[in-house]
Structures are given as structure tokens and as C-alpha cells.
Amino acid sequence: MNYGVVVFPGSNCDNDALYATAMNAHASSRFLWHKETSIPSDIDCVILPGGFSYGDYLRSGAIARFSPIMRAVVDFANNGGFVLGICNGFQVLTEAGLLPGALARNTRQLFSCASVHMLVENNKTAFTTAYAQHELVTMPIAHGEGSYFADQRTIDELESNQRVVFRYCNSSGVADRQSNPNGSLNNIAGIISANGNVMGLMPHPERVCDTLLGGTDGLGIFHSLAQHFQTA
Amino acid sequence: MVDGSVSRLHVPIMKTFTAMITVTLRSGILDVQGKTVEHALHTMGYTSVGHVRMGKHVTFTVEAETEGHARSIAQESCEKLIANPIMEDFDIRIQEVA
Numbered sequence: 001m002n003y004g005v006v007v008f009p010g011s012n013c014d015n016d017a018l019y020a021t022a023m024n025a026h027a028s029s030r031f032l033w034h035k036e037t038s039i040p041s042d043i044d045c046v047i048l049p050g051g052f053s054y055g056d057y058l059r060s061g062a063i064a065r066f067s068p069i070m071r072a073v074v075d076f077a078n079n080g081g082f083v084l085g086i087c088n089g090f091q092v093l094t095e096a097g098l099l100p101g102a103l104a105r106n107t108r109q110l111f112s113c114a115s116v117h118m119l120v121e122n123n124k125t126a127f128t129t130a131y132a133q134h135e136l137v138t139m140p141i142a143h144g145e146g147s148y149f150a151d152q153r154t155i156d157e158l159e160s161n162q163r164v165v166f167r168y169c170n171s172s173g174v175a176d177r178q179s180n181p182n183g184s185l186n187n188i189a190g191i192i193s194a195n196g197n198v199m200g201l202m203p204h205p206e207r208v209c210d211t212l213l214g215g216t217d218g219l220g221i222f223h224s225l226a227q228h229f230q231t232a
Numbered sequence: 233m234v235d236g237s238v239s240r241l242h243v244p245i246m247k248t249f250t251a252m253i254t255v256t257l258r259s260g261i262l263d264v265q266g267k268t269v270e271h272a273l274h275t276m277g278y279t280s281v282g283h284v285r286m287g288k289h290v291t292f293t294v295e296a297e298t299e300g301h302a303r304s305i306a307q308e309s310c311e312k313l314i315a316n317p318i319m320e321d322f323d324i325r326i327q328e329v330a
Contacts, residue, residue: 058288058313058314062316066313094318101318102316102319104261105264106264107262109264109268149318149319150318183262
């Protein structure tokens with residue numbers, strides 16, 4: 001399968017995403033420059049990587065959302081194309097309206113840089129079939145604005161349709177207040193679109209795909225996608 | 233267009249307005265910056281201060297025929313880019329530049 005990793009000015013996890021998909025997950029992967037106006041026809045999944053696109057000016061993801069490639073990414077997603085937004089990429093997806101809600105400033109007033117535990121709350125998505133249902137995974141976070149917020153109706157809709165894919169929890173798998181690193185409603189770490197082709201999460205799966213980097217819990221996402229496109 | 237004047241003869245008289253926009257977090261969302269500043273003010277002895285809210289101040293000029301038109305441009309700018317209506321409120325003041 002073929003990944004396209006979008007490079008915005010200020011992206012800084014683009015190389016990590018390229019490395020994880022190409023070297024760790026053994027897929028074909030290449031960069032897509034933010035000034036491109038279309039997604040090449042052979043791309044199966046677009047990754048919006050972490051970083052500080054456009055300096056995080058105004059709000060995280062607010063300016064990137066209007067960059068030339070995002071119009072193409074929105075069309076791609078609306079036509080069923082797969083899109084994975086990691087950290088800043090998740091923020092861009094909410095700003096673009098491809099995922100509901102918004103990422104507000106962390107309630108602890110800090111830029112959180114840590115390894116966090118999460119539960120895989122839905123392993124039926126194309127992004128998560130390689131995980132067991134309710135599997136406990138550990139991934140790093142690195143963000144100042146990752147507090148997931150949406151109105152109650154949206155939260156209810158996400159919860160009742162299993163659209164919360166990853167949820168912050170403690171090492172025993174309990175999603176309590178202490179294990180919530182940023183004040184996200186319902187400990188939400190990652191969500192998926194209604195039709196299952198757009199996923200966004202604040203933690204960084206691409207940073208835990210290589211044993212040299214201390215873990216491989218992120219690989220499941222790329223293995224799941226590989227399986228999806230192999231059997232599709 | 234006024235009094236049935238023919239559109240091709242209608243030369244709009246454009247005026248310059250200043251839009252002054254204040255963006256703040258919606259009331260239901262914890263404003264951590266505001267809270268931090270409030271705590272600092274209390275530590276300094278200003279214990280009568282409360283409800284500190286932090287926000288953004290954005291200004292720009294607009295060329296428009298009327299104040300209403302200038303306001304609608306500012307309103308659209310806020311809804312689409314300057315504020316995120318999911319978590320932010322905004323307030324617009326329009327002033328004609330003399």
C-alpha cells in the first residue's frame with residue numbers, strides 16, 4: 001500500500017511518519033508538499049503528521065486547514081480515502097471539519113511530553129484490526145493543545161457509535177481522571193469518522209514502531225491498514 | 233441601489249472601517265491562562281479580582297459601502313478562520329475610519 005505524508009511548513013514528525021510507514025511497516029511512503037492541489041491516484045492513505053504547522057499561529061491547525069493540499073485531502077476523504085491525523089494532524093482534521101470537536105489547551109497548563117497508556121476501544125476499524133479489543137497500548141504524547149472538547153451531543157454520538165478508538169487509561173486499563181494527561185472529555189485520545197476512513201489521535205504511534213525506540217505499540221495501526229488494503 | 237437608479241450608473245462609495253475582534257474561550261471551557269493570571273493577581277494582593285478571561289484581539293480594516301457590509305465580512309472571517317465556534321466566542325466592533 002502507498003502512504004502520502006503531508007509536509008506543512010512547521011511539520012516536524014513528517015520524517016518519523018515516513019520512517020515508520022516505510023522502514024518499520026514496509027509500505028511504500030512518500031511526502032506530499034502542502035502546495036500540491038491533488039492527491040496522487042495511487043495513494044491509499046494520507047497522513048497528516050505532528051508538528052507545529054504554520055507555527056500554530058491563531059490556533060493549532062487553523063491555518064493548515066486552508067493550505068492548498070487540504071482542499072484535496074478533504075475531497076480525498078469525502079470520496080472514501082483513508083486519512084490518519086497524528087497530534088497536529090488531528091488538530092488539522094478537526095479544524096477542517098473531517099472530525100468533530102476541537103483540541104483545546106491542556107487543562108494542566110503544561111506542554112505534556114510523556115508516555116501514556118491507552119485502551120483500544122474499537123478494534124473493528126481499518127486502523128485497529130491488528131489490536132485486540134480493549135488492548136492496553138503505550139504511546140508517547142507531546143502537545144500543549146490536546147484537550148478533546150465537543151458538545152455533549154457529539155460526545156454521546158461518538159460514544160454510542162464506538163467512534164472513540166483510543167482512550168487514556170492507567171497501567172491497569174482504568175480510564176480515570178489521574179490518567180487523563182490533558183483534560184480531554186471522557187479521556188478521549190483518538191476518534192474516527194462516521195464512515196470509518198478518517199482517524200485522528202493525539203498520541204504518536206509513529207514514534208513507537210521500532211524496538212530501538214523503546215516500543216512497537218504504534219505498528220498495529222500500520223499493520224491494520226496494510227491488512228485492510230491487502231484484502232480490499 | 234436607491235430610488236430605481238440604473239445599476240451601471242451606480243458607483244459605490246466605499247468607506248474604510250476598522251474591525252476590532254475579541255476572541256475568548258466559551259464559558260463552558262476551562263480558561264487555564266485566565267485562571268493562572270487570576271491566581272497571580274490574588275497572590276499580589278488583588279483579592280477582589282475575579283473571572284479573569286484571556287483572549288485574542290484581532291483588528292483589520294475593511295473597505296465597504298456600509299457598516300453592515302463591513303460587519304458581515306468580519307462576521308464571516310470570524311466564523312471561518314479567526315475563531316473556532318466549537319470552543320470560542322467572538323465579539324466584533326466596527327468603527328468607520330474618519
